[in-house]
Amino acid sequence: MSADPQSAAAREARPAAAPAGAARIPLSVPDLRGREKAYLAACVDDNWISSAGPRIAEFERAIARAAGAAHGVALVNGTCALELALRVAGVGPGMAVIVPDWTFVATANAVRHIGAEPHFVDVTAESWTLDPALATEALAASDRPVGAIVPVHALGHPADLDPIRALADAHGLPVVEDAAGAIGARYKGRPVGAGAAPAVMFSFNGNKLLTAGAGGALVTDDAAFAERARLLSAQARRGDAYRHEELAFNYRMSNVNAAIGLAQAERLDEMTAARRATAAAYRGALDGSRRLAFMPRADWAEPNGWMSVVHCADAETAAALIEAMDAAGIDARPFWEPLSEQPAYRDSPRTLAGVAARFSGRTVALPCSSSLAAADRARVIAVLERFR
Numbered sequence: 001m002s003a004d005p006q007s008a009a010a011r012e013a014r015p016a017a018a019p020a021g022a023a024r025i026p027l028s029v030p031d032l033r034g035r036e037k038a039y040l041a042a043c044v045d046d047n048w049i050s051s052a053g054p055r056i057a058e059f060e061r062a063i064a065r066a067a068g069a070a071h072g073v074a075l076v077n078g079t080c081a082l083e084l085a086l087r088v089a090g091v092g093p094g095m096a097v098i099v100p101d102w103t104f105v106a107t108a109n110a111v112r113h114i115g116a117e118p119h120f121v122d123v124t125a126e127s128w129t130l131d132p133a134l135a136t137e138a139l140a141a142s143d144r145p146v147g148a149i150v151p152v153h154a155l156g157h158p159a160d161l162d163p164i165r166a167l168a169d170a171h172g173l174p175v176v177e178d179a180a181g182a183i184g185a186r187y188k189g190r191p192v193g194a195g196a197a198p199a200v201m202f203s204f205n206g207n208k209l210l211t212a213g214a215g216g217a218l219v220t221d222d223a224a225f226a227e228r229a230r231l232l233s234a235q236a237r238r239g240d241a242y243r244h245e246e247l248a249f250n251y252r253m254s255n256v257n258a259a260i261g262l263a264q265a266e267r268l269d270e271m272t273a274a275r276r277a278t279a280a281a282y283r284g285a286l287d288g289s290r291r292l293a294f295m296p297r298a299d300w301a302e303p304n305g306w307m308s309v310v311h312c313a314d315a316e317t318a319a320a321l322i323e324a325m326d327a328a329g330i331d332a333r334p335f336w337e338p339l340s341e342q343p344a345y346r347d348s349p350r351t352l353a354g355v356a357a358r359f360s361g362r363t364v365a366l367p368c369s370s371s372l373a374a375a376d377r378a379r380v381i382a383v384l385e386r387f388r
């Protein structure tokens with residue numbers, strides 16, 4: 001460490017700045033300030049606590065509306081929703097599925113659960129989402145038949161859907177979008193979920209902008225697709241008879257989860273605005289920084305601000321930032337690592353250009369809850385400024 005008191009290392013090493021008695025600032029926590037409690041109480045009062053009940057259909061309608069889609073199917077979580085969507089779209093064993101190299105492992109796991117194999121394609125530096133030009137190369141290079149393209153709207157930032165859909169059309173492939181954390185985001189003015197070709201998946205787990213406690217959904221404009229997904233999510237049982245014509249799953253969401261999700265959906269705009277404001281404040285504070293780059297925002301995108309992530313110049317800076325945040329009573333965490341580097345996917349095919357590789361050990365997620373108070377946001381920014 002340098003002795004120069006003006007040096008970056010000396011500024012970072014200053015003692016913790018947590019105000020006396022200040023509570024620790026969490027990374028991303030549920031914001032349950034709406035009608036969650038009332039809707040949950042109604043589940044108990046009415047005795048609807050399992051995988052049937054009135055809130056499920058209401059939640060499905062709310063999600064489809066928010067996503068600009070005709071149909072919504074509420075499911076047990078996002079991973080199962082993606083797996084189901086891929087199955088209904090015709091993906092099967094022995095196929096390859098185009099998946100970005102930088103996403104949560106659930107995207108690839110859903111593909112593997114079907115018996116298909118992810119083909120990892122790099123992301124672009126301008127959006128941190130699937131690179132359409134490299135996806136074109138991957139389609140040409142794949143020695144397995146490709147079953148689908150899965151763009152991920154990473155961190156609530158939309159992928160560049162137009163070239164991806166054009167590529168898929170040219171090859172007669174379905175596009176199943178992983179919009180796990182992207183509800184409320186917009187692509188070229190339309191909500192993520194609109195124009196599904198054929199399906200878009202959302203997750204509502206506890207760290208999402210909109211949570212149902214646990215849960216997921218798929219949305220589609222295709223009534224037959226929604227009906228088939230619903231059938232397969234419920235043991236392929238039609239009506240009340242115990243007759244099952246094919247292998248299926250129990251992937252249904254419970255009325256209790258739907259009750260929480262419905263109350264959350266009522267506040268989607270408000271919670272999105274709060275997360276966007278935090279992202280804008282961090283972006284502004286890091287403008288021109290040499291060592292910390294705030295996540296990009298492409299010109300086609302209105303991200304929902306689900307996560308706020310910085311890309312550090314090197315792994316040492318990332319570790320020092322997390323340490324300084326911790327000392328100041330702030331949760332900041334290392335973020336996703338490229339999937340092509342995961343032992344579980346060591347042998348998967350890949351078409352990479354070195355972009356996601358530069359994220360390895362260098363991305364840090366910052367507090368972004370929609371309930372984050374302005375004073376707490378200022379505490380985070382005070383630490384960020386020591387790393388500019």
Ligand SMILES: Cc1ncc(COP(=O)(O)O)c(C=O)c1O
Nearest residue numbers: 077078079104106107180203205
């Ligand atoms: C990009 C991405 N895909 C899939 C998932 C899986 O969703 P779930 O945890 O609801 O199964 C997540 C969850 O965080 C995610 O971030």
